[in-house]
Amino acid sequence: MEKGLIAISGATGFLGTALVKHFLNKGYRVRAHAHTEDKARQIDRRVEDIVIGEISDDAMITELVTGADFVIHTVSNFRYASGKAESYRRINVTGTKFLIDAAVVAGVKRFVHCSTIGVHGDVAKTPATEDSPFNPGDLYQETKLESEEYVRSKMGKSDMEIVVIRPCSMYGPGDLRMLKMFKMLSKGRFFFLGKCKENFHAVYIEDVVSAFAKAVEVEGIDGEVFIVGGPDGYLPLRGYVGEVAEALGAKPPELTFPYSLFYAAATLCEMVCVPLGIEPILHRRRVRFYKNNRAFDTSKAERVLGYHPSVSLQEGMKRTVAWYRERGLL
Template identity: 30%
Template structure:
């Protein structure tokens, strides 16, 4: 049976990877939605520009869909120039998500898969986050994702449309934006980095593992109205990650063993405490519920994921 699946953010990092994999696997009629079609976008069998999801009228594109995978979002913006970042995150990530979801429910969509963020749990921990931990979003982006999750679960209770929430940690892969992209550029340029003695523990998820999990959630019976944490099932220190990136690139990372305490002190003096915390702090994720309830395990190890990342980008 061919299943019509609508994917938002279809030219973004995660959304485009989902579209590619669905098409490769077969058995899906895929419609990708994006704000606007860019000249540089990869060709897709079906891609529709729908504008701002807050105001979009979507009944036509949602007609006959079995599932919606909502990967579009206003994500981390390092130099945010809007006057009220939280208000803008709420507008896009909460109002836009709920407008899409309400119209999906009205169109008879059976399941709505929402890509949230581990930031809903928090941005640092001393033990692995579990899915049943009390949410503790510390940033506007994560706060908006948490509010969207709550709105979706309320909508599920009202309409009967099944909701699945996936909270991934840092996602890496070819062309990944954000922190991983910065690490790759540093290693590629052979920049000496004072990160050779960092003993934190961080969970990551490769784009291939995340996409496999998302697709598992499209129709797995046990996924309905559940929240899942994503991850590779392996934790690395920042030092180990940089070495892994270098190995996969064939360009060993140039790491200088500077004590973490000294780095934190210097970062505080320079006003870079938040940035350095992402490099030095621990953030671990317990994916046991995800694996057990969905009978799933990450298809690729971190080493394999990094290798695939740079094989594709060459």
């Protein structure tokens, strides 16, 4: 039975790649977006329709959404301290505006937007819910919030249904963003900054994909926002790092340095490197990893969306480590 056409922006990213595979396996037709020709070569060979170009390109966006039943928007400009503010706005904000506006014109049935728990920033009152205050802590989070706010402003303004997903910290096979931490732990070089009693909330990639699948298929969720996390919930950062170390077969780190000292050093490093267009070896975002409180209530997604994550942190980390090792990354 024909299930319809899903257009996926950012189809070569960590989440996008997993979504393409899932929906193809479920019998959907998939139209995939890639930023460049080189990126397009990474897309699953079963995808018959690939659209290439900038997410802020009107013509490309029109081609991407025309005839689609569903659109899933995953593109974002991730955090780089040396990244220019203009690029964050062009991709995270302008690209999102162009895409959702084009989807309305094209008569798309449902638009699913990938936001982030980062819009809540350092959570003051835990666990945070979908209605908790926004508190973005950097340019990435600020522009992700602005793009989400634009998406939500379109809710109820047309026949197109809109759903927003805010995933917790995603991890799993295919993710290279956390590889540096895994390497440091495996070599016994990881250290803490400060007490690290603040909470961390992770979610395995398969569980995130299941949330997006439900966001496409479940009826009666137009205009809803959902936070999705792993089945273990949140835990202190030291506990999270300990789980990674256990999966690696490494000794849990004990070495601790003052947080304030490294934050000051990161600030200075950014002041010197960013104007020169150089990515700092140490910047404030990385330091805030040790300090920000990230604890979330995912009960709304479980209750309304029917989201039930199944991959524990322990199991997910084992799979992630195995994937890294199979590819010689560890």
